[in-house]
Amino acid sequence: MDSNALLKVLGCAACAVAVALPARVVYYLYFSPLAKIPGPKLYAFSDIPFLYYLSQGTWPWRLKELHEQYGPVVRFTHRDVSFIGGDSWKTIYGHKTGGDRNFDKCNYAVPPAFSGVPHVINAGDADHKRMRKLLSHAFSDKALRGQEDIMSGHTDLLIKRLAVFAENGVAADMAQWFTYTTFDIIGHLAFGEPFGCLESGGYHPWVAMLFDLLRIATLGQVFRRHWYLTPLAAVVLPRRIIQSIQNHFKLSREIALRRLKTGNTERPDFISHILRHNDEKGMSEGEIIENAYIIIPAGSETTATLLSGAMFLLTTNPEAYAKLVHEIRSSFASEDDITLTRVGELPYLRAVLEEALRMYPPVPAGLSRRAPKGGQFVEGYWIPENTIVSVPHLTTYSSEEFWHDPAKFAPERWMGDERYAGDKRHLHQPFSYGPRNCLGISLAYAEMKFVLTRVLWNFDAELMPECRNWKDQKIFTLWDKGPLNVKLAAVKRS
Ligand code: HEM
Known part of the structure; x- marks a missing residue:
């Protein structure tokens, strides 16, 4: 030319x-049909402001400001709308009956499948139903009882490791130790073998790689929204990270195949339950591997985050800390009496976890869904098909409109205290809502209660001054947690 x-x-x-x-x-x-929805003008015709805050790790805080300014429904790009009140959980994520259609998962925010076959989190409705049915055997109450020894064995090791810090008078980074524990437990349950993080006191390469992956998942959203920028991905994402992601899936496949090859259906891990019920409507080998792979981050980083958040909130709120310690130390005659069933009977412990889930939800952002074909009304607004909608956890749980004194850590709000009678507790859905809500809820509560009880049974905990602002973190899909240094002292019993 x-x-x-x-x-x-x-x-x-x-x-x-x-x-x-x-x-x-x-x-x-x-x-635009969305023009009537409140929101800043600059955000109405472009997703650049949203993607800017997202890439800075500050989007949930910015969204909170927007909801404070514009109310419970905010348009924050030319095709995204955020809802924080009313029946929005039910309308967007709930089971649909009659003529109502599902709001499908939106692939901008969903983790991709590595081998091309779907996993339970990103599968379309029909595959999801089939996989969830099969996986639910591994998450039943009966299965949970069989998993107690695995949980207990890894927690024993955690306590042993923490005892060394207490003896030496050195603070332990509890965010790291909780992460080692939950990865070893869920790794053991999903792949049939632990990662050995507690044993070595460090991250297994698999876990280290996963953190790289989570970090870039947020940036990946920019490329999923603007496919024409994909060639830039190779420039923006360091080669080391791309290589690390490839290694990650390869390693997972090897571990899962090793477990599948044994054909053992008697072990108390997830794969036994899957193999025992796997019929012609079950899962292929590739799907089992994908699911084992995705369950690790879904089940370990989340529980570790909540345990870390609960430890921070307790050690910065002496009254709640004293109440919980009293409940734990007066409920058992000896450490051997601490079982999954017995920790499930402690009311203040349950309230502490609920309040920690409200103030520090492990999945803080909104999980995007697409408005169904033909469009639908949500909270009185007409939402045309393909509009991306979500209910953001952190923003909903910290709104003064729905919670009395939302910045206060008050487990009492979950125990019938009159002061909190007006709280909109139905909006609290940290495990999501409807047919795609968390499959591991019972396991998560059991694990969090058991681990926290064992730690506080054994040690007094004091937050180190340098971590007073620990909760002021950025969010890249999940919380970007820094060290949570806690001084532990072994409890003296006569
Ligand atoms: C405090 C701990 C946890 C929190 C806050 C949490 C939260 C969530 C949320 C919000 C979802 C919905 C994700 C989406 O719609 O894309 C989810 C899904 C899921 N979670 Fe959890 N989770 C936790 C622990 C666990 C544990 C311990 C496991 C299992 C080991 C687990 C397994 C799953 C699975 C398999 C799904 C996909 C369910 C489906 O799509 O049908 N989670 N979780």
Whole structure:
């Protein structure tokens, strides 16, 4: 092409942009079906402000400001709407009956499948139903009872390791030790063998790689929303991380195949339950591997985050700490009496976890869904098909509109205290809502109660001054936790 022709092409392109851009702005501001939904004008025609805050790890805080300014329904891009009140959980995520259609998962935020076959979190409705049915055997109450020894064995090792810190008078980074524990427990349950993090006092390469992966999952959303930027991914994402992701899946496959090859259905791990019930409507080998893989981050980083948050909130709230310690230390005659069943009977412990889930939800952001074909009303607004909608956990749980004194850590609000009678507890859904809510709820509560009880039975805990602001963190899909240094002292019993 000669230089004149090139100039003509560039000129035409510039004219097209000069006409299209203002037309786009005018359309989204005044004529789009979403134009009536409250929200800042600058955000109405582009997702650049949203993606900017997202990539900075500050989007949930910005969204909180927007809801405070514009109310419970906010349009924050030309096609995303956030809801924090009323029946929004039920309408968007709930079971659908009659003529109502599902709001499908939106692939911008869902983790991709590595081998091309789906896993339970990103599968379409039909595959999801089949997989969830099979996986639910591994999460039944009966299965949980069989998993107690695995949980107890790893917690014994945690206590042994923490005792060394207490003896030496050195603070332990509890965020790290909780993470070692939950990865070893869930790794053992999903792959049939622990990662050995507690044994070595460090991250197994698998776990270290996973953290790289989670970190870039947020950035991945930019490329999933703007596919034409994909060639830039290779420049923006360091080669080390791309390599690390590939290694990650390879390693997971090897571990899962090793377990599958044994064909053993008597071990108390998830794979035994899957193999025992796997019929022609069950899962292929590839699907079992994908699911074992996705269950590790779903079940370990989440519980470790909540345990860390609960430890921080307790050690910065002496009254609640004293009440919980009293409940734990007066409920058991000896450490051997601490069982999954017995920890389930401690009311203050349950309230502490509920309040920690409210103030520090392990999945803090909104999980995006697409409005169904034909569109639907949500909270009185007409939402056209394919609009992306969500209920953000952190923003909903910290709103003064729904909670009395939301910044106060008050387990009493979950125990019938009159002061909190007006709280909108139905909005508290940290495990999500409806047919795709968390499959591991019972396991998560059992594990969190058991581990926290054993730690506080054995040790007095004091937060180190450098961690007073630990909760002021960024959020890249999950919380970007720093060290949570806690000084432990062994409890003296006569
Ligand atoms: C405090 C701990 C936990 C929290 C807050 C939590 C939260 C959640 C949330 C919000 C979802 C919905 C995700 C989505 O819609 O994309 C989810 C799904 C899921 N969680 Fe959890 N989770 C926790 C612990 C666990 C544990 C311990 C396991 C199992 C080991 C687990 C297994 C799963 C699975 C398999 C799903 C997918 C369910 C489906 O799509 O049908 N989670 N979890």
